[in-house]
Amino acid sequence: MELPKDAKRAKGWLIWTSVVMIAIFLGLTFQSYFYVIKKEPKVTDAVAAGNRVFHDNNCMDCHTILGDGAYYAADLTKVISKRGQGFVRAVLKDPPKITRDLWPGKYKRVMPNLHLTNQNINNLIAFLTWIGELDTNGWPPGSKVLSSKGKAKPLQEGTTSPVSLIKKLNCGACHTIQTQGLNTAGVIGPNLSNESARNRGVDWLVKQIGNPASIPDNEVAKGYEGKRMLMPAFKNQLTADQLKSLATFINNLKEEK
Numbered sequence: 457m458e459l460p461k462d463a464k465r466a467k468g469w470l471i472w473t474s475v476v477m478i479a480i481f482l483g484l485t486f487q488s489y490f491y492v493i494k495k496e497p498k499v500t501d502a503v504a505a506g507n508r509v510f511h512d513n514n515c516m517d518c519h520t521i522l523g524d525g526a527y528y529a530a531d532l533t534k535v536i537s538k539r540g541q542g543f544v545r546a547v548l549k550d551p552p553k554i555t556r557d558l559w560p561g562k563y564k565r566v567m568p569n570l571h572l573t574n575q576n577i578n579n580l581i582a583f584l585t586w587i588g589e590l591d592t593n594g595w596p597p598g599s600k601v602l603s604s605k606g607k608a609k610p611l612q613e614g615t616t617s618p619v620s621l622i623k624k625l626n627c628g629a630c631h632t633i634q635t636q637g638l639n640t641a642g643v644i645g646p647n648l649s650n651e652s653a654r655n656r657g658v659d660w661l662v663k664q665i666g667n668p669a670s671i672p673d674n675e676v677a678k679g680y681e682g683k684r685m686l687m688p689a690f691k692n693q694l695t696a697d698q699l700k701s702l703a704t705f706i707n708n709l710k711e712e713k
């Protein structure tokens with residue numbers, strides 16, 4: 457039976473719009489596949505184990521991650537790029553000691569000691585690093601250290617520029633440095649803005665930064681004697697040249713009046 461002219465036209469429309477819509481659908485499917493699935497960082501065994509430690513210890517009773525959880529303490533989505541591994545490791549090793557000093561004001565919120573083993577801490581760091589590498593499109597708001605892609609900005613490898621090293625290693629999470637264009641306000645370790653006045657010398661500073669445990673007790677800055685295990689050893693993350701350049705720079709730091 458011959459279809460009337462209108463019906464023929466309608467059939468043509470149906471077929472062609474379906475073809476176009478299917479093409480768009482497939483196009484977007486591929487696009488999101490490459491955007492989301494391909495770009496997602498790999499889940500290693502350590503990441504999966506860290507996820508379990510995170511849930512076994514009810515971190516989300518106090519913290520949020522990807523916007524989910526409780527609002528008692530900080531959002532942890534980008535904590536690794538914001539604070540640095542060394543800082544996060546120090547928090548997890550002895551939370552009361554570090555978190556008591558995080559908020560110098562009168563509203564002190566202290567994280568309880570969860571007695572995590574070193575293995576658990578390593579796994580948690582792997583997990584938090586993985587979460588931090590997800591493209592969260594700028595979440596949480598104000599994570600300034602991140603590029604628009606949601607990843608920590610890559611810093612030049614092999615640089616001996618002390619300012620880049622200080623930023624890359626996040627010394628400012630623990631130290632106040634208010635000079636040389638640095639504007640950090642950490643309160644866990646001594647203020648370094650006027651380090652030249654301590655007359656430490658480059659060799660001493662190389663030891664302190666490379667391996668803080670190598671400094672004898674009686675040489676630790678006043679008031680920080682009990683906190684010396686909080687600073688991570690950086691010798692494995694720095695070449696001899698980088699360490700020297702950093703120590704020289706810090707040795708010369710002077711408060712700007």
Ligand code: HEC
Pocket residue numbers: 509510513514515516517518519528529530532535539544547555558565566567568570580
């Ligand atoms: C009982 C509440 C509580 C629990 C449970 C808890 N925390 Fe905390 N955490 C805090 C408080 C309070 C702070 C310090 C104040 C803040 O960061 O808001 C803190 C700080 C931190 C910080 C430093 C954040 C920053 O930006 O400086 C990290 C990292 C952290 N916690 C990780 C964890 C992990 C991982 C777990 C689970 C193993 C956990 N916390 C469980 C209360 C808690």
Ligand code: HEC
Pocket residue numbers: 540542543544546621622625626627628629630631644645646648651654656661664665668675676677680681683684685686687688690702706
């Ligand atoms: C997790 C916190 C933390 C981080 C991160 C950290 N430090 Fe420290 N730092 C401390 C603490 C606590 C002390 C005091 C105890 C000690 O001397 O070991 C300290 C001491 C120092 C001193 C000794 C100052 C003096 O004259 O007595 C220097 C220099 C120093 N840090 C440099 C650095 C540099 C450079 C970085 C980054 C590469 C860094 N720190 C990262 C916590 C930290």
